[in-house]
Amino acid sequence: MSTVAPSPAPPDVDAAAQADAEAAFRDANPAFGSTAIIDELRRTEYRRLDARGDVYLDYTGGSLYAESQLEHHLRLVRDGVYGNPHSVNPTSSASTALVERARAAVLRHFNAPPGEYVCIFTPNATGALRLVGEAYPFGPLDRFLATCDNHNSVNGIREFARARGARTAYVPLDTPDLRVTDATLERHLDAGVMARHGLFAYPAQSNFSGVKHPLEWIAPAHDQGWDVLLDCAAFAPTSRLDLATWNPDFVAISFYKMFGYPTGLGALLARVRTLDRLRRPWFAGGSVVAATVQSDTVAPRSGHAGFEDGTVDYLGIPAVEIGLCHLERIGVDTISRRVEALGTWLLEALQRLRHSGGAPATRIYGPATGDRRGARDALTFLHPDGRVVDERFVDLLAAAHNISVRTGCFCNPGAGEAAFALSKERMLGVELSEGMSFDDYIERLGMPTGGAVRVSLGLASNFADVYRFISFANEFRDLADVPPGLPPRVGC
Numbered sequence: 350m351s352t353v354a355p356s357p358a359p360p361d362v363d364a365a366a367q368a369d370a371e372a373a374f375r376d377a378n379p380a381f382g383s384t385a386i387i388d389e390l391r392r393t394e395y396r397r398l399d400a401r402g403d404v405y406l407d408y409t410g411g412s413l414y415a416e417s418q419l420e421h422h423l424r425l426v427r428d429g430v431y432g433n434p435h436s437v438n439p440t441s442s443a444s445t446a447l448v449e450r451a452r453a454a455v456l457r458h459f460n461a462p463p464g465e466y467v468c469i470f471t472p473n474a475t476g477a478l479r480l481v482g483e484a485y486p487f488g489p490l491d492r493f494l495a496t497c498d499n500h501n502s503v504n505g506i507r508e509f510a511r512a513r514g515a516r517t518a519y520v521p522l523d524t525p526d527l528r529v530t531d532a533t534l535e536r537h538l539d540a541g542v543m544a545r546h547g548l549f550a551y552p553a554q555s556n557f558s559g560v561k562h563p564l565e566w567i568a569p570a571h572d573q574g575w576d577v578l579l580d581c582a583a584f585a586p587t588s589r590l591d592l593a594t595w596n597p598d599f600v601a602i603s604f605y606k607m608f609g610y611p612t613g614l615g616a617l618l619a620r621v622r623t624l625d626r627l628r629r630p631w632f633a634g635g636s637v638v639a640a641t642v643q644s645d646t647v648a649p650r651s652g653h654a655g656f657e658d659g660t661v662d663y664l665g666i667p668a669v670e671i672g673l674c675h676l677e678r679i680g681v682d683t684i685s686r687r688v689e690a691l692g693t694w695l696l697e698a699l700q701r702l703r704h705s706g707g708a709p710a711t712r713i714y715g716p717a718t719g720d721r722r723g724a725r726d727a728l729t730f731l732h733p734d735g736r737v738v739d740e741r742f743v744d745l746l747a748a749a750h751n752i753s754v755r756t757g758c759f760c761n762p763g764a765g766e767a768a769f770a771l772s773k774e775r776m777l778g779v780e781l782s783e784g785m786s787f788d789d790y791i792e793r794l795g796m797p798t799g800g801a802v803r804v805s806l807g808l809a810s811n812f813a814d815v816y817r818f819i820s821f822a823n824e825f826r827d828l829a830d831v832p833p834g835l836p837p838r839v840g841c
């Protein structure tokens with residue numbers, strides 16, 4: 350039997366039923382007890398969640414910060430005097446020391462072998478991906494290969510590649526699992542030997558389906574001559590990436606997705622020997638040793654400095670080290686174990702949800718089990734006659750329950766196209782032309798709705814969060830229709 354007190358139930362949830370469900374869940378998942386530190390933190394560092402009655406289930410959108418992170422950072426900036434780091438005076442040196450400490454902490458967190466990787470601070474994962482895209486030495490003999498499952502911030506790299514004459518290709522997903530089969534991947538990687546340079550980009554974890562694409566792809570991709578860009582924005586918050594074991598050439602992350610605060614900071618972790626091959630399209634203050642005007646010369650700085658334009662966020666960056674300490678105090682493995690147990694319970698409960706006539710009330714996109722999958726579900730609710738419940742109604746109802754989930758396509762059109770079985774033929778000829786609303790566009794595509802509902806767990810998730818979502822999901826049982834007058838969709 351569990352010895353941990355069940356999480357409090359809000360007034361609209363049957364407290365006794367929740368306590369019974371939590372006890373049964375804990376009995377079935379004895380290892381969950383080893384994550385009790387997070388229950389404790391929910392009562393202290395994250396007490397605002399229960400105080401406000403918020404059910405936060407959008408950790409892939411952004412994680413949540415602990416109170417102590419804010420207090421520690423506030424103390425640091427309140428008690429110190431920090432100047433622009435582009436100087437050598439005492440206050441400038443104080444800033445530089447903090448920035449370099451944070452840089453070392455990031456590399457330590459990812460266990461990067463000394464001297465093999467650099468950490469380049471960027472505004473977010475998108476900024477990191479853009480740095481690679483714009484500086485990768487694409488030319489007419491080169492290739493850009495990406496999985497269909499990718500965030501738009503990776504998809505956008507194809508524009509840099511095409512503008513310089515490189516060929517681009519996508520690795521398709523298998524349905525319904527939304528994974529890539531080994532044979533499909535091999536076929537696409539084989540093309541790498543024909544290229545002078547080739548960049549292969551994929552997410553270590555899908556922000557749509559939660560599928561964890563194998564890190565084991567990195568070595569065969571290297572063997573076929575590809576440089577590997579690993580998007581870890583959705584992976585790093587709940588999984589450990591060990592750069593002493595895996596050696597992708599580039600890794601993109603956003604810190605607010607890992608520990609909630611600060612926003613506006615991410616990083617590109619780059620393998621030194623691959624970084625040396627990048628050619629930046631411009632230079633700026635901070636990234637050059639010297640530039641002349643009359644003789645038109647420029648000498649870029651080497652390493653991370655050559656990729657950090659202007660003044661870095663020298664007051665924000667120290668909060669990254671504080672956030673990493675917080676994450677490590679909890680333990681990424683603890684978070685991983687916890688969200689896996691809660692995620693599997695959630696997945697199974699959603700799969701069991703039926704209308705009174707026996708028809709399924711949900712459709713889950715992606716694998717049917719929690720195996721090699723992060724703790725997030727992309728789903729749609731179904732009416733008893735099998736039609737998809739409009740995700741805008743789900744949004745409205747969730748907000749009324751103080752539940753935060755994400756709806757839409759999550760900036761991952763390729764995974765969405767595979768999930769909703771949108772073929773290329775169906776999309777060809779249906780363009781989002783000037784003046785056409787997004788609602789008209791999806792209607793012309795013949796899509797049943799504008800996207801899915803994403804429920805994602807993270808470092809402060811507890812049983813009560815998933816239980817409340819399931820109680821909420823029960824409201825879709827036997828729902829014959831949604832009310833008219835839903836707000837227009839603005840985009841995907």
Ligand SMILES: Cc1ncc(COP(=O)(O)O)c(C=O)c1O
Nearest residue numbers: 473474475500502556582583603
């Ligand atoms: C897998 C993945 N890659 C990239 C991004 C872009 O991150 P950001 O908006 O922080 O730049 C996201 C954001 O949700 C993501 O989930």
